[in-house]
Amino acid sequence: MIKRLLIANRGEIAVRIIRACRELGVETVAVFSDADAHAPHVLAADAAVGLGPPPPRKSYLKVDNLIDAARDSGADAVHPGYGFLSERAHFARACEEAGLIFVGPPSSAIERMGSKVGARRLMQEAGVPVVPGEAPEDQGDRALIAAAEHVGFPLLVKPSAGGGGIGMKVVRDLAALAPAIAQARREAQAAFGDGTLYIERLVKRPRHVEVQIFADAHGAAVHLFERECSVQRRHQKIIEESPSPALTPALRARMGEAAVSAARAAGYRNAGTVEFLLESAGDQARFYFLEMNTRLQVEHPVTEMVTGVDLVHAQIRVASGEALPWTQSSLAQRGHAIECRVYAEDPAHGDLPQAGRLLMYREPQGPGIRIDSGVVEGSEVSVHYDPLLAKLIVSAETREAARRRAVEALGRFILLGVRTNIPFLLQLLQHPRFVEGAIDTGFLDREGASARQALSADVPMAALAAAAYRVAPDRPAGRGSANPAADPFMTLAGWRG
Amino acid sequence: MTTLTLRLDGREVVARVDVSGQVFIDDQALMVTPSGDGLYLVSDGTRRWPVAVAASGDTCWVSIGGQVAVIEVESGRRRTPRRKSVRADALMAPMPATVVKVLAEPGQTVVEGDTLLVLEAMKMELPVRAPRAGVVGAIRCTAGELVQPGIALVDLE
Numbered sequence: 072m073i074k075r076l077l078i079a080n081r082g083e084i085a086v087r088i089i090r091a092c093r094e095l096g097v098e099t100v101a102v103f104s105d106a107d108a109h110a111p112h113v114l115a116a117d118a119a120v121g122l123g124p125p126p127p128r129k130s131y132l133k134v135d136n137l138i139d140a141a142r143d144s145g146a147d148a149v150h151p152g153y154g155f156l157s158e159r160a161h162f163a164r165a166c167e168e169a170g171l172i173f174v175g176p177p178s179s180a181i182e183r184m185g186s187k188v189g190a191r192r193l194m195q196e197a198g199v200p201v202v203p204g205e206a207p208e209d210q211g212d213r214a215l216i217a218a219a220e221h222v223g224f225p226l227l228v229k230p231s232a233g234g235g236g237i238g239m240k241v242v243r244d245l246a247a248l249a250p251a252i253a254q255a256r257r258e259a260q261a262a263f264g265d266g267t268l269y270i271e272r273l274v275k276r277p278r279h280v281e282v283q284i285f286a287d288a289h290g291a292a293v294h295l296f297e298r299e300c301s302v303q304r305r306h307q308k309i310i311e312e313s314p315s316p317a318l319t320p321a322l323r324a325r326m327g328e329a330a331v332s333a334a335r336a337a338g339y340r341n342a343g344t345v346e347f348l349l350e351s352a353g354d355q356a357r358f359y360f361l362e363m364n365t366r367l368q369v370e371h372p373v374t375e376m377v378t379g380v381d382l383v384h385a386q387i388r389v390a391s392g393e394a395l396p397w398t399q400s401s402l403a404q405r406g407h408a409i410e411c412r413v414y415a416e417d418p419a420h421g422d423l424p425q426a427g428r429l430l431m432y433r434e435p436q437g438p439g440i441r442i443d444s445g446v447v448e449g450s451e452v453s454v455h456y457d458p459l460l461a462k463l464i465v466s467a468e469t470r471e472a473a474r475r476r477a478v479e480a481l482g483r484f485i486l487l488g489v490r491t492n493i494p495f496l497l498q499l500l501q502h503p504r505f506v507e508g509a510i511d512t513g514f515l516d517r518e519g520a521s522a523r524q525a526l527s528a529d530v531p532m533a534a535l536a537a538a539a540y541r542v543a544p545d546r547p548a549g550r551g552s553a554n555p556a557a558d559p560f561m562t563l564a565g566w567r568g
Numbered sequence: 569m570t571t572l573t574l575r576l577d578g579r580e581v582v583a584r585v586d587v588s589g590q591v592f593i594d595d596q597a598l599m600v601t602p603s604g605d606g607l608y609l610v611s612d613g614t615r616r617w618p619v620a621v622a623a624s625g626d627t628c629w630v631s632i633g634g635q636v637a638v639i640e641v642e643s644g645r646r647r648t649p650r651r652k653s654v655r656a657d658a659l660m661a662p663m664p665a666t667v668v669k670v671l672a673e674p675g676q677t678v679v680e681g682d683t684l685l686v687l688e689a690m691k692m693e694l695p696v697r698a699p700r701a702g703v704v705g706a707i708r709c710t711a712g713e714l715v716q717p718g719i720a721l722v723d724l725e
Binding site for chain 1: 570572574576577581583585589591593596598600606608610612617619620621622623624626628629630631632633634635636637638639641643662663664665688689692693694
């Protein structure tokens with residue numbers, strides 16, 4: 072078993088991994104940039120090592136510093152989390168070469184799947200359906216434009232490296248193609264150091280349905296059912312759930328088998344996700360391999376909530392050489408789970424990322440409510456990192472019960488000091504199309520505007536009254552705190568005499 | 569009785585707070601009771617609302633049922649509106665960001681929608697576009713610079 076694990080990440084995922092290590096008796100080493108010296112993940116770990124200045128390329132992306140930190144702190148393993156270096160084969164290889172266990176797939180599998188172009192080819196060979204498209208060897212503008220003309224509009228220009236929708240562009244006509252190629256290449260080069268692009272047909276009204284897979288070093292591979300992630304904006308997911316409202320048992324079984332085939336073809340080990348686009352619904356629906364994420368996903372908790380497993384525990388056990396703790400027949404999907412990503416962004420002003428200090432931060436509690444968070448009251452939200460502050464995950468017996476639970480819990484999630492998307496999440500959860508489960512990846516583009524309009528609703532008078540009371544210099548101090556549940560009008564008696 | 573001016577979304581409301589915790593806004597009376605650290609229960613005598621408030625200087629952040637309002641509170645009645653610290657025809661960063669590219673040049677004539685600068689924040693490129701036609705004045709930033717919101721980046725004349 073791994074003895075001491077360095078977590079090469081920050082924020083909620085670092086905190087979540089550190090807690091799992093405590094449960095397993097594994098010691099933890101956190102790493103941090105100068106901006107994160109007092110962040111919750113640093114305080115939670117047994118030891119912590121500074122990496123450098125706040126910009127990720129000077130801290131969390133510095134492979135040499137991370138390997139040195141692992142060696143100096145006596146760690147025997149490294150968990151990359153998600154984002155940052157998690158899908159960079161050269162980081163996994165650097166760990167392997169330094170004699171450190173990389174909690175994830177072998178570097179060769181990351182390499183194979185990290186090139187989206189190579190992955191497409193591999194999946195086609197393994198009999199997994201892929202979206203029609205072209206990946207020209209010649210990456211010149213002329214060759215890419217020719218490829219686009221073969222594929223036909225509308226289409227997607229996608230970077231071969233990376234993920235999270237970074238650098239991906241929808242192009243509807245020839246006029247928009249050249250600028251889209253230039254911008255995609257620049258963003259891909261900046262984000263991943265690789266500007267290679269490919270062209271794919273834009274599937275009409277697809278759902279984004281992904282399958283969690285897990286493989287061990289002894290030849291076993293299973294899937295842990297699907298996650299529906301169609302509520303996304305600019306290809307960034309906002310709300311995820313399991314099961315998908317679109318899958319029949321037969322389709323679920325077919326997609327699960329395809330995902331396991333994909334994992335085997337990739338020579339995969341540890342936790343991974345096979346993303347599919349789903350066209351139409353029911354037994355006649357078609358699904359296409361989109362890409363494989365060779366890491367733990369942001370949305371992994373919805374799978375944990377419906378299967379009752381702990382994916383991070385399993386990651387650490389499998390990385391230690393143990394066999395998978397489950398067989399396919401021992402896994403079942405029960406009830407329904409929904410995750411809402413709480414971002415520091417302003418939904419009323421184009422989702423602009425926000426920075427600032429969290430003046431107040433209070434998480435809701437109750438049955439079936441889980442919060443994975445990387446901030447506390449007083450935390451400084453920095454412009455340098457992903458705007459994800461916390462994830463609210465709810466589970467209940469049915470989708471409708473889970474949806475209502477999410478609405479109730481989000482209404483009690485107090486986050487002040489930076490704008491967040493909570494008001495927007497509440498609108499989406501109550502949107503008639505979401506209530507029906509009739510969502511596809513274009514849902515937000517089509518319906519987001521009407522959900523946003525509802526955000527400009529008048530501020531309730533009660534909010535103004537509380538603000539005035541808070542600031543009034545001669546307000547009655549401390550009154551009421553002795554018995555907060557009392558009817559406030561009853562307490563007037565003593566004051567009016 | 570304390571009189572306060574509340575400002576939000578470009579409108580102003582006068583509130584009076586008495587020593588009992590009653591707040592009068594327009595012709596409505598609301599009772600405010602503290603119920604914990606930063607938490608208040610507000611009642612109009614019929615309905616009740618739990619409200620969270622965090623203050624930072626004159627700015628109050630208020631959370632009510634998942635809705636958030638940012639309210640400027642000043643003692644006394646309305647003052648003359650504060651003068652903006654930057655010129656109205658200067659373009660600013662909407663958030664802390666890094667300048668990726670400066671496309672505009674001083675003296676250049678631009679039409680509405682022309683991209684003047686490209687910023688990057690949180691992995692996204694954000695074009696700064698001309699809000700109207702005009703002539704570019706001073707450029708107040710350079711590529712690679714980290715800029716803060718509310719600071720002029722480009723003047724448009």
